[in-house]
Amino acid sequence: MLTKSIKTRRRAPGKAAGRAPGTGGWIERKVGALRILEASALSRIPWLIHGFSTRPGGVSDLGGEKVLNLGFAEWDRKENVLENRRRFQSAVDADDMVLCGLSQIHSDVVHVFEAPPAAPCRGDASATNRPDLLLAVQTADCVPILLVDSRNRTVAAVHAGWRGTLGRIVTKTIGKMQMQFGTKPADLLAAIGPSIGGCCYEVGTELAAEFRSQFANAADWFDELRTGDEPNPLQWLKMSPPGHQPPPKNVLLDLRQANRAQLLEAGLLPRNISVSGLCTACRRDLFFSYREEAGTAGRLMSVIGFRARAFARKICRQASGDGR
């Protein structure tokens, strides 16, 4: 098993996005043909299982390329997806855990699992304090967020696209964890996985206006489209005088920063938030991108959980005076 650090291309958000010593790092593990990303801060918790999948490896055929598609899709066979899931679970050392996926609907609905659901529930986040459940969210550009409260042994997985972000799904997930498990936000570690970056996520100005109506600091997450050219004098001449609507144009939205801001507002410490700088649209060698590939985009999966027996091992070690 080869371990190496992956270089993330941070977009210099002006804030220390997961750059505090020891928490900002990401690890790429190669397991056979698969490449799994982990947040270093989460990897250091001995009993925790977590991982973010990537594109290479797997048994699905996408135009001659073998990919690890983890979501059921028209272009892929169900057996392939199940085999890919089996391989991914094995690669994150969770083959014996029950995969708890969701029927994702871009909502703000959060489920708390006390046992594996009989069928995937409709919603976009889940939390549990039960061992042997592997919480999962699927993405292809949207933001996957994994949360762990190591004091209360509670974990959560969140899927946040623009709708979920606008609906504050990550804030609501933390609220549920506080209510049900007594989680203190200052104890939480968060890993914001690979998603479409502020470099590529073009949205309409009406969406920017919607975010501004909901968040005081929304302006920080938007950027103008830049072509690298000098300003076009014709465009300047066509600008409307004050009081009139400017011509409609698109802007770039940084969903990762929007979710990081929600985590901070909920009370997480900046040093406890790891943000992957990898963009799913820029790095199609590593990820799937719905924006770039539409109907033929595969799905990435982000998982988190813990096993009863791993925790039992840890308690034994503690009882025998062996710290971790």
Ligand SMILES: [Zn+2]
């Ligand atoms: Zn990009």
